[in-house]
Each structure stands twice: as structure tokens, then as C-alpha cells.
Amino acid sequence: MNINLKVWRQRNQNSEGRFEEYKVQASPDMSFLEMFDVLNEQLIEDGNDPIAFDHDCREGICGMCSMVINGRPHGPKQGVTTCQLHMRSFSEGDTIVVEPWRANAFPVIKDLSVNRGAFDRIIASGGYVSVNTGNAVDANSILIPKEVADEAFEAATCIGCGACVSACKNASAMLFVGAKVTQLSMLPQGQPERQARVVAMVNQMDAEGFGACTNTGACAAECPKQIPLSVIANLNREYYKAKLNGK
């Protein structure tokens, strides 16, 4: 299939970017990133600069790939990352516009690669249970109802890709933070630090320059792991509870 691409090119964080157009021959069974591989090989052979983009596991779990495709993070399909998107989701002759995640808190490194270090710093501010290695009791000594474990797991499946931020008109990180806060606030192991955690993480989120949440739900709609919007409600609830307790 013949595909026309308009791709965001930007030399580095400080330079101006622009769209450039490319033509590429794809096959329907190719993944979207394999289509970029083919294009890059062409560009290199022709003596041009290949397009920088982030990717690693190519099975939808590492969270590294990050393309806004026709205005939607990870493209047109629900519940998949860019690497799991296949060309059969497009048609012969399509023009596809590809941009990086756009958010102040995610500065562009080059072309389609951005810096998501802000997410690591949010986790470092409190997204953990403080338990040193060696301190654990027998795993079955704390019983956790299956429903609770399943719901905590659902929140824990966040891959930290940043599609939620990219989808949000305010570049809010509430879905990301809400997912981690929900996971840990549900589990017995997360109780001792429950209130301090949510306050610290929200403070860090604000310090990183992420925007506020206005409940449009774009984040949950675009999340490749389909983290539900309810984690944001939960984040708000946890935050107010902590604040009312003077944290």
C-alpha cells in the first residue's frame, strides 16, 4: 500500500520544528513502527537524516513508543500502543500525520522523541511502599480479597507512556498519578504512607508543570492500557482526605 506521511521534524529541544512529507510503500501486516523502519532505511540509503522515534519492546508493554497519529496518541485504535498498531488499520493512499507527545513537561529531544523524566520524578516523590529488602513477612500472611487484588492490578497495568498527558488539552498527568495512587491506596501494604504519598505525588506533578484536570476524559479514552477515569476520582478523594487530615 502507498502511504503519505507528514512527520514532525525537530533537530533538538531548542530548535524550531516543522512537518516534512514522505512517501512510503507499506504492507498491511506491517506494524506502524516497521513502516518507519522501512522509511528510515530508505532515508539513510538516500543520504538523508532518519527520523528519531522512541521504541523498545514492540509488544505494547515497555511504554517507550510515543507517536501522535492523526491527532491521536497511539493512533486510531483503542487499547493499543503505537508498536501494536498495524498498517491494516489504514487504507491505500492515506495521508497520515505523525507528531511527538506535546506537553511542556515532556520537552522534545529530537523529532518524535520526548523526555518523560518527569514521570520518574513523580514516582520518586512517593509512588512506592517503603519496605527495605529483607523486611517482608510471608506472602500469604496478609490476605487480600480477589476483587481488591484485581482492581489494584488493573490500575497497576499503567505503562507510563504519557499518552494521557498528550491527549489532554491541559497536559494533565492525573490519570498516570491516579493509577499509582489507586493501586497503592487499595492494598494493605500501601496504608501506612497512604496520605503522605498522595500529597507528595500531587505536589511533584504540579512542580513538573503538568496542567490541571477538567474531566474531559480524553486521557482514559486514549490510554493504551484502558486505565479507567475512576482513578482520577479516586486520586481527588485520596488527596482531599489527606488534606483534611492536615497532611
Add this chain to the structure above:
Amino acid sequence: MKLDSKIPQGSVDTKWTQYKSSVSLVNPANKRSLHVIVVGTGLAGASAAATLAEMGYKVSAFCFQDSPRRAHSIAAQGGINAAKNYQNDGDSVYRLFYDTIKGGDYRAREANVHRLAEVSTNIIDQCVAQGVPFAREYGGTLSNRSFGGTQVQRTFYAAGQTGQQLLLGAYSALERQVGLGNVTMYSRHEMVEVVKIDGKARGIIARDLVSGKLERHFGHAVLLCTGGYGNVFYLSTNAMGSNVTAAWKAHRAGALFGNPCFTQIHPTCIPVSGHYQSKLTLMSESLRNDGRIWVPKKKDDNRQPNDIPEDERDYYLERRYPAFGNLVPRDIASRAAKERCDAGYGVGTTKMAVYLDFKYNMINKYGRTEASKRGIQNPSEDVLLELGKEIAKEKYGNLFDMYKQITAEDPYEVPMKIYPAVHYTMGGLWVDYELQTTVPGLYALGEANFSDHGANRLGASALMQGLADGYFIIPYTLGSYLSKEIHTKPISTDHEAFVEAEKKVSDRINQLMGIQGKRTVESYHRELGKIMWDKCGMARNEKGLKEAIDEIRALREDFYKNVRIPGSVDEFNPELDKAGRVADFLELGELMCWDALNRNESCGGHFREEYQTEEGEALRDDENFKNVFAWEYKENNQWELHKEELNYENIKIQQRSYK
């Protein structure tokens, strides 16, 4: 060179306890002035960095990804083994030890494996304490399932995302230490050289992949937790960035490489679909709990799988290995699939695939249980199937979705098509009992070392080993070395050893950039992969291996004449990063062939066609090869072979049988 494995005295079940109570300790005040470098932040690296920092050491951690959370451990699907015996089915530390040694076809060290089995239970406790949401039963206890090569249920899991949940646990522990200022994290950094002073590892040269700048980092010890090298085959289930570079630089700096040819080919992967393919996707071994593998009994049977009646299907694993059936170890399942396809019974357009079929168990196992739970009398097969699908969704939902996404076929309705693919490398840097390489102060953990899985790794054991090494082994064994280093003041990175190492790296990079030939890095990598897969893959023979060595040498020579790397050194340049990695693969590939050529026997995943039983099983030669091959790098891609004899004092060696 005399290889000293430093295995402690005493009976196998007391060695580790004895070791822990007698190893030298470093007092808390001294720990604060000792600096440890950890390269790689997968399960082994993240757990080691976090734990050492908790103990008080100063830690610098490095990863080439944009965040430590993205290391490829994240993609492990099925589970993690532990000898908890929560299922009351006769499991024990000894059984896990025995299964692992046997699974590895008697080519792993007894003492290491026993220690691994001992600490396996602590790992589960630690992960649960961190808030890792493992699958649970309705009563609130942890759930288990089976994996290949075992007859008990000892695998803990979190749907098909166990690696993700374990890594996020270790990552959160790591980030906690980053937040506390005990770990300095360097993301998008690649280790490109080991710095040695007076024979000891004293630091690394790392390249900042964003700015292209070379950096010097001092450490009293260096831990390589850099994973495996399956990407030497180009197509594998590894992440695109997974590479051998850190381990290879260590090898060239004097660390011996153990059993490089021991590669795990995983039986259940989505088959190759086109020449543009960049990687292969695994379908977890856990699927073999409920999936039955078969091919048509008739050659070139072009009917749809659901149209082929039961008595015209060959469930070849159940037929050949009745005791373990579909849950035979990976090497055996892979070879059996290859045998059927080579014989002309393969399915799909390429005929290089077999079916993995869930229908029987969806109906008979899950459907019937659900029906009786819900009080449905005399349910029809359709009702049972629908009920069974719900349970399958709960157990394997994300895997089924992924399969459908990639192939556009729905595994709830038609059997999956699968074929073996490169997945894991049992070989790696040779380490002693303390996980130290032959370079003092340089350690290798997790998949990067060669130690615990022999010639074949059992499923759900990689996560176990990575976390065992990082959480529970290195924190003790590192003390043995660092307790003697408390008087070593931090060495300035202006030291001539750092200057020389950096120059070596920058010369190497400039050489690569200066070639400006015609061929892309990718094209070399693809060609190398094809040589490796065809001649050093699932089946190997003397003639093919000798050809492969010549072909790799020629390819390497061409690479240094004709490769084209765009862009410049001092910018974000993923093509340059890739070129460095492929250059190292081009050397490693040759060593793997030498290793396979010299090991004149078949064992585990290493199958030399000349050495097989009448039934086509691997034929070991314990008299000559009950040992580890440890290769020492000499100048210009020449190697010297050293051997470490393996002693089996607790397990009687026998022909491995799963029949």
C-alpha cells in the same frame, strides 16, 4: 588461567547459610564512602541498585532507555517460580533445585541453583510487601499455575504481565532511593567501556545518548545487569535495544564468557510474517497450561483447523511425552515443532507453524467447572465454550488480545499459530559463586551471567534469578570484596586509566562514523541474524558452524568498509548507538559458533545434529562435556578456551526424560 568458582564447603543445603554467616561485612559508616556502579535497570539491576542503596552504599545506576522502568524484564509474561508449596502438591526447595538442574540438562552448578531455590520464597514475600498485585484466589491467598518441566504448581503470576508488575515493584524501590538521594540515575546512557586500574574494575565510560558526550564514572565495584544477547539473531523476542555491548566490553577487558552458544529458543511465538519484520512476539508458556499443541496428521492439509476432526490431529507432544505432555521444557517443545514442520506437517501460509488450541480446555476444564458453579444442568457444548472463554479471558486476556492485534485472527475462535523463536541466552559472563567475573570488582547479575540455567532454562525462572541475584545474593557477596576496599579513596576520573579508556571509545566511534559507506546498520544486523539462525540456531552441525564463522568474518570485514551511519557524534543519533551494538554482535556471533563447534555433544538448547539418540533427543557426553566452557578474549578475535568441571554430588545425572 585457573578458574575458581569459590563454591563454599559443606553440604549443598548449608552452603549459602554458612556463607552468609561467615562472609565479611562492611560497617554502615564505611558503606557510605563506597560507590557502586550498576549498569542496567531490569529486574537484576533495579533490585540490586535499590537494595545496595538501602544498605547505605552510594549507587550510580545506568540504563539506555528513557526510564529505568522500561528495561525488557517488563515484557516477561507468564510468571515467577518459588518453592512455597502453597498448593500442598509436594513442592520443596529440593524439588525446585532438582527440576532446574534437570531442566538445564545437567550443565549448571549445583551450589548456585540450590541457593536460587532457597531464596525463591523470599522474593515472593518481598514483592508482595512492595504492593505487587499478584493473582489471588477468592479466599485472598496467592494463586499459582504450572510451567514447563515441572509437575507442581509453583508459578506466581499477575495475568500475563508478571514481569511488568515485578519490574515496577523493583523500579519503585529504585525510585524511592533516587528520591532519597542514595541513587543517582542516568537514563539514556550506555556503558561503552570498563575502566580497570591495577587489574580491578574501577569505573566505566558511559555515553550520554542525547548529547553524545562521553562521561567517566568511578566506582569501587561495577555490576553489569545488562540482560541477554538474543538479538545477535536479529529476530528475537528481545526488545529492539537489548544488546551485548556492556558484557562484550567487559569480555574484551578480561572477563571470561561462559557457554556463549547456549541459547533458548522459545516454542510458542507468533511466526514470522514478512521480510520487514523487526521482532518476534512471545506467547507465554503459561498458555501451555490450557493450550494443546497439534498439527494435522495428513501432510499439506489445507482445511481450516476447526474443520479437521479430532482423530485427524496429531497432538505430537502428548504422543511423544505422555508424562509431561504439552508442558515439556522449552528446548524439547521447540525441537518437536521444528521436526514436524521440517517433515512437512506445518500449517499456515509459510508451513512453518503449529497450532496451539484452547478449545478443548475451554470446554472441558473451565466450561464444566463454571457450569457446575452456576448450577447449569446438562449444558450444551456451545454453552460450555462460552463459559470457558470467560475464564480464558481472565487468565490470558492480554495475550489473546495481543495475538489478535498482530495476526488479525481471534484465538478465542481459531487455534493460535505458533513457531519457536530466540528468547533468552543461558550463556553470559562467567561468574563465580559470588557473581564476580574474572575481573576483580566486576560482577554480572541476571541474564547477563551464565550461571544458573545450564543448557536450558525452565519457564518462570528468569524473573526468579534476576531478583534473587539483585535482592538477596549480591547484597551479601559484594561485601566480601568491598570489605577489603574500605581504604580505597575515590579515584579521580582524571586518572590516566580513565583518559585512555575514553580515548579508546572515542577512537572507535570516530572510526565507525568515518566509514560513510553504502549499507545501513540494519542490513548488516539482518544478515548476521540469518547466518546465526540458519547455522547456529535450533540445530547445528560442524559443517554449518564452520561456514558460519567464515561468513561472519567476511560480513564483519565488509561492515568496517561499507557501513553508513548518518548524522554526527554530538547529537541524539540512534543509528550510531545501533552501529556500536551491531559491531559487538558481529564479534559475539563468531564466538558463539566456536563454542557450539567445540561442544561435541547435544545438551538442552544446544542441539548438534551429529549427536542425537535414535528417537531424536539430545545426546549428552558427560565424560567429556560435563563442564562450562569459559572463553578468554585474546587479540583480534582470537579466544582461548578454559573449562570449569561441574560436580554433581546431590543429583544423579541421567538421561533427561519427560516421557
